[in-house]
Amino acid sequence: MSKILYTLLFSLMFISCGSCSKENDEVDDAGEGNQTETPVGDVTVFTTTGNRAYDFQKSAVDYSETSNMSPTTIKINPSVTYQEMDGFGAAITGSSCYNLLKMSSGDREEFLKKTFSNEEGMGYSYVRIAIGCSDFSLSEYTLCDTPGIENFSLQSEELDYVIPVLKEILAINPDLKILGSPWTPPRWMKVNNLTDLQPYNSWTSGHLNPAYYEDYATYFVKWIQALAGFGIQVDAVTPQNEPLNRGNSASLFMGWDEQKEFVKFLGPALEEAGLGTKLYVFDHNYNYDNMSDQEDYPVKIYEDEEASQYIAGAAYHNYGGHFSELEDIHQKAPEKELIFTETSIGTWNDGQNLSKRLMDDMxxxxxxxxxxxxxxxxxxxxxxxxxxxxxxxxxCETCYGAVDIDVNNYRSITRNSHYYIIGHLSSVVKPGATRIGAGGYSADGVIYSAFENADGSYALVLMNNTGESKLITISDEENHFSYTVPTNAVVSYRWNK
Incomplete structure (x- = not known):
């Protein structure tokens, strides 16, 4: 080969593989897409790699017309069914809304469409918001800081930030589900402990005074009704964010026995108001913060029939313990639902390094x-x-977001692992889908889950952390297709029967 021809070929290869050279900390301007044409084929495929060579890249493959003899075949089994899926998403905190509203309206609309639209984006379908302040708010506050439940009112953070952003998201995805959680009740409702019952005028820690159980239940009802007045329907609530965490910028300790008693007020209040809002208990870590008397927190509440009748299930975080706790709780209370409501990335786990975090978080x-x-x-x-x-x-002063936006222009965005792992689920698994059986090919580092959507389409999400690309064949009862999954990659598929 001549030196000139070799140089030309090398140059062409470099140009064609330009996307392969993206660094992990590269940012994308809001509104900048990965491709302009929609691929056509029997199966829609989304691919992301840790090195961003594939950056939620959309492609398509066709069904194979030849018989399948591949040893790397995953077979889905729709006759084996597990849980129904409600959705996937992120927290819309006051801080998130503040940052979103610093963007230009055009850039914000483009970002929200790419995140929440089923037609033009990832189809995020569930969000969590705070009832009052959180540790990612613009200040500490509740919705009734003046004593007396008659003084309840939405505050600036709701009126000027959260509600406007939620309305924009709902215009893009009207079927969005919303979960609400408080970080603290009004301070005038707090006491130091349940023995002395002394006033505890602090944003952090304390206990809910049983004398105010009824008022605090009314607080939840008023909040749900206030949002409904803006066309925002709340699908579910938890009684307390991280009830075993006395720290944080705003918090409350609420052991299982306290939450059980409060549910006996909150449940009837929601029911009597005709709200249809689901109630999930716990909302904290798999390891119950290593408190032996709090182990199996939700199950202990379920054992009280009066409280249990109002409870849909339990919510979990992963800041301690292992996800196998979900299986344990399901086996102990299979009639109750489980949802996962919070996890973080940050400086402590190299949260902006996609090549490191994508596989682990998936x-x-x-x-x-x-x-x-x-x-x-x-x-x-x-x-x-x-x-x-x-x-x-x-x-948390060391947390990253699912995405991070540059304060110098409020336009350049770094998309982190959490943005992608949710997108890979929400893009192909829609609310109302059922998780179904899948098996066959297995290897260390290959993990997957299959679903049947309510419209009859199938979805499968797979990760390849084996250190080498894998030609994977997926087979249903009628068709099969193959796709080469890159190493350190997540791939989502959706196809019709």
């Missing part, structure tokens, strides 16, 4: 929850800024 967050009966997966902040804020002192 395995331990996405598959760890879904393959153990969780009906939903919700990660923490949808968007933080490049200074990891705004955040509150005493809360």
């Amino acid at each position: 395995e331990h967050v996405a598959f760890g929850s879904v393959n153990n009966w969780s009906r939903a997966v919700i990660v923490w902040n949808l968007m933080l800024d490049s200074n990891r804020g705004p955040n509150r002192p005493g809360g």
Whole structure:
């Protein structure tokens, strides 16, 4: 080969593989897409690799017309069914909304479409919001800081930030589900402990005074009704975010016995108001923060028939313990639902390094929850800024968002692992889908889950952490197709019967 020809070929290869050279910390301007044409084929495929050579790349493959003899075949089995799926998404905190509203309206619309639209984006379908402040708010506050439940009112963070953003998202995806959780009740409802019952005027820790159980239940009802007045329907609530965490910038300790008693007020209040809002208990870690008297927290509440009748199920975080706890709780209470409601990335786990985080978060967050009966997966902040804020002192000051936006222009966005793991689920698995059986090919580092959507289409999400690309064949009862899954990759498929 001549030197000139070799140089020309090398140059062409470099140009054609330009996307392969993206670094892990590269940012994309809001509104910049990965491709302009929609691929056509029997099966829609989305692919992301840790090195961003495939950046949620959409492609298509056709069914194979030859007989299948591949030893790397995954067979789905729709006759084996597990849980129904509610959705996948992220927390829309005050901080996330602040950052979103710093963007230009055009850039924000483009980002939200790419995130929440079923037709033009990832189809995120579930969000979590705070009832009052969280550690990612613009200040500490509740919705009734003046004593007396008659003083309840939405505050600036709801009216000026959260509600406007939710309305924009609902315009894109009207079927969005919303979960609400409080970080603290009004301080005038707090006491130091349930023995002394002394006032506890602090944002952090304390206990809910039993004398205010009825008022606090009314607080939830008023919040749900207030959002409904803006056309925002709340699908579910938890009584307390991280009830075993006395720290954080705003918090409350609520052991299982306290939550059980409060549910006996909250459940009837929601029911009598005709709201149809689901109630999930616990909302904390797999290991119950290593408190032996709090183990199996939700199950202990279920054992009380009066409380249990109002409870849909339990919510979990993964800051301690292992996702196998979900399977354990399902076996102890199979009639109750499970959802996963919070996880974080940050400086402590190299959270912006996609090549490191993509596989780990897909395995331990996405598959760890879904393959153990969780009906939903919700990660923490949808968007933080490049200074990891705004955040509150005493809360998480080292967290990254699912995406991070540059404070210098509020346009350049770094998309992190949590953004992709949710997108790979939400893009092909729609609310109302059922997780179904799948088996056959197995290898260390290959993990997958299959679903049948309510419209009859099939979906499969797979990760390849084997160190080499894999030609995987997927077979249903009628058709089969093959796709080469890159190493360190997540791939999502959706196809019709």
